Amino acid sequence: MTTKFTPDHEYIRVEGATGVVGITNYAQEALGDIVFVELPSVGKVLKKGDEAAVVESVKAASEIYAPVSGTVTEINEALSGEPGLVNQDPTAGGWIYKIAIADAGELDGLLDDAGYADLTK
Template sequence: MSEIRFTKDHEWIHVDGGIGTVGITDYAQSQLGDVVFVELPEAGRNVTQGGEAAVVESVKAASEVYSPVAGTVVESNGALADKPGLINEEPEAGAWMFKLRLADPGQLASLMDRAAYETYLSTL
């Protein structure tokens, strides 16, 4: 069974078979503006829940991307090095940032489902 969850920092994680795929939401990319550079974690790196995992740079500023859950990075999206603007075009699909093996699937319970995230967005 697969599921998608969201953080208050506007990351999403899609979990399938113990592997989570992480990116930033459409709201996040719209706030950042044109993305010109991304720094992604290397495979094998351990990340903590809420810990810095990647950096997204727009023309104006650099923004940290935090891992929604703890785990070990298994892959990052190499396509973003050549085409960082993909994050603006399809943030919740082709522009996934990294995949990780979840350390504790129980952490997903602390994240929002889509309905809760959309409610949260309406309060911003």
């Protein structure tokens, strides 16, 4: 299982041909208390860089972009009733959606742990 990051503070945890997408801990800390998550629809086809979801906090609304191209296979329904899960644990209970990865080669252009750590210094 590999996790990659975008410069826009999304992560994608690769589980076989599926990616689990959400925002990083750094991003949720910057946003503050999250009050609403606009989830994508299952079956939505995304190109890398497309707006996939929106996270609203007490400070701002932030677009969540697709780190890779693919089709949304699942959404985290729990966020509809409890958007604060993104603050509590953005990588476990606070993931936003899962995507069937169309082109695994697109993952090569994303940041690894060290690259993302450098970005957020």
